[in-house]
Amino acid sequence: MKFSHQSFVWLCAMFLLACQSSQTSNQKEDKPLLVEEKKVETDHEEVEVAVELSLPSVVQVGQLFKKAGLRYIDDLTNTAENASKYSSRTSKLLNYGIYSTDLTYCVLNNQSNEALKYIKTLKELSVDIGFAEIYSNRDLFARFEQNLGTPDSILNIMDEIQEQTDFLIDEAGLKKESIQVFTGAWIEGMYLGSEASVGEDRELVTYRIAEQIHLLTDILEVYKVNEYNEGELSSLYHKLSELLNYYSELDSVKEAPEGKGVIHLSLTEMHGLASQIQELRTFIVQ
Amino acid sequence: MKSTVLYLATFFIFFVSVHTQAQAEIKDYCKRNVTWKKVKSDLQPYRYTQGKSIKLSFKRYPQRKQIIIPMYREMEHVMIFNTEGVGDHEVKIRVYDAPIRDNTKEMLFEASLEKGQDKFQMPVTYKGIKLYMEIYIPSNDVERSIQEKGCVLFMMGYLDPEMKEDGRNESVMR
Numbered sequence: 309m310k311f312s313h314q315s316f317v318w319l320c321a322m323f324l325l326a327c328q329s330s331q332t333s334n335q336k337e338d339k340p341l342l343v344e345e346k347k348v349e350t351d352h353e354e355v356e357v358a359v360e361l362s363l364p365s366v367v368q369v370g371q372l373f374k375k376a377g378l379r380y381i382d383d384l385t386n387t388a389e390n391a392s393k394y395s396s397r398t399s400k401l402l403n404y405g406i407y408s409t410d411l412t413y414c415v416l417n418n419q420s421n422e423a424l425k426y427i428k429t430l431k432e433l434s435v436d437i438g439f440a441e442i443y444s445n446r447d448l449f450a451r452f453e454q455n456l457g458t459p460d461s462i463l464n465i466m467d468e469i470q471e472q473t474d475f476l477i478d479e480a481g482l483k484k485e486s487i488q489v490f491t492g493a494w495i496e497g498m499y500l501g502s503e504a505s506v507g508e509d510r511e512l513v514t515y516r517i518a519e520q521i522h523l524l525t526d527i528l529e530v531y532k533v534n535e536y537n538e539g540e541l542s543s544l545y546h547k548l549s550e551l552l553n554y555y556s557e558l559d560s561v562k563e564a565p566e567g568k569g570v571i572h573l574s575l576t577e578m579h580g581l582a583s584q585i586q587e588l589r590t591f592i593v594q
Numbered sequence: 595m596k597s598t599v600l601y602l603a604t605f606f607i608f609f610v611s612v613h614t615q616a617q618a619e620i621k622d623y624c625k626r627n628v629t630w631k632k633v634k635s636d637l638q639p640y641r642y643t644q645g646k647s648i649k650l651s652f653k654r655y656p657q658r659k660q661i662i663i664p665m666y667r668e669m670e671h672v673m674i675f676n677t678e679g680v681g682d683h684e685v686k687i688r689v690y691d692a693p694i695r696d697n698t699k700e701m702l703f704e705a706s707l708e709k710g711q712d713k714f715q716m717p718v719t720y721k722g723i724k725l726y727m728e729i730y731i732p733s734n735d736v737e738r739s740i741q742e743k744g745c746v747l748f749m750m751g752y753l754d755p756e757m758k759e760d761g762r763n764e765s766v767m768r
Contacts (some may be wrong), residue, residue, distance in 0.1 A: 358658075359660045360648065360659065362662055365642070368752055372669070463641075470643075471642050474644060554667045
């Protein structure tokens with residue numbers, strides 16, 4: 309057996325490379341859902357700063373819209389039958405979010421039969437996206453069916469589903485999945501809000517929509533910083549950015565003073581925004 | 595033959611030393627399952643809206659983490675912070691009305707964490723649409739061979755004042 313000096317050096321170099329790449333991939337998996345990560349210098353010390361985003365539940369957002377006067381319109385939601393069309397993991401994740409909002413919309417508007425269809429669709433989709441554990445409790449479904457005529461009890465069960473989802477995401481590190489599901493839910497909320505307010509000057513609904521748009525800046529940052537804006541998600545990222553740009557160019561937004569307040573959009577502006585949102589939503593559900 | 599054995603022996607020693615270094619002992623104080631249940635039970639009568647464990651890795655230099663929390667007007671919000679999963683590290687949690695690098699930011703709340711948990715009831719009069727939670731993680735002097743980790747558990751609940759009147763938030767069905 310001839311073992312040269314050159315072979316030894318190669319062996320060591322390859323070993324070091326292997327160690328390094330394995331460490332890097334582990335570090336990436338451990339990262340939270342970052343908005344940004346930078347080192348900044350304060351007056352006394354250098355600190356490492358990481359920024360994360362915390363996401364609200366679809367039930368809370370749904371209740372806000374409902375309280376603002378969002379009415380129920382037939383056939384506005386994505387039909388449960390469409391679920392069989394979604395073949396890619398990304399489309400399943402995004403539409404899981406879409407259906408979560410549709411379920412909330414139906415429950416809040418006492419549409420029991422539709423709600424039942426959506427919970428079943430969510431359960432089916434959950435298997436393919438790694439969320440099956442959430443629906444593994446048979447009791448959950450039985451309670452959902454038993455309480456269909458009681459929206460408050462159904463909302464409590466939905467809170468339970470949301471909590472179990474958050475716990476699973478947290479435990480299994482499903483960060484990329486969680487932002488895609490939230491994006492779908494967010495878009496559907498915006499779609500339902502804008503469609504149900506167009507034609508009437510529903511000031512409170514438009515106010516809530518403008519409030520929700522502010523969250524888009526942070527959502528886009530999550531995609532960018534975590535490099536989710538590449539590959540299969542690049543078109544989605546691009547379309548979300550276009551929506552934010554469109555909103556930023558509205559007169560009410562440009563003329564609004566810098567501050568913490570939320571902008572009130574005119575009816576014409578709301579029409580234009582609704583059309584942009586509809587285009588984005590079609591891109592996901594088609 | 596002699597040189598081959600020498601090379602292999604050197605490689606073996608090199609492998610063992612690098613492998614040992616790479617596998618530093620990890621000490622994780624985070625007990626997510628236990629604290630999650632505890633925090634959730636303290637959330638009542640607020641309705642659950644979000645929960646997450648913010649993972650910390652104690653390093654030789656101080657760190658600061660910022661969590662952006664969307665807020666909705668006309669709703670009462672409560673935030674619970676649990677630091678039972680940080681070991682003996684003196685982590686600080688503060689809530690501001692503006693981002694980390696905004697010089698005009700005002701502190702709205704500082705968690706008192708002697709008992710490992712504190713609650714912040716956000717006034718319904720707050721006009722902002724986001725809150726910024728900052729976690730101050732002190733530097734760690736523990737030897738490099740031990741990698742210390744932990745987590746802060748954060749949970750948020752809300753009450754719709756209109757709903758509170760007819761008791762719907764209290765109708766918890768488990």
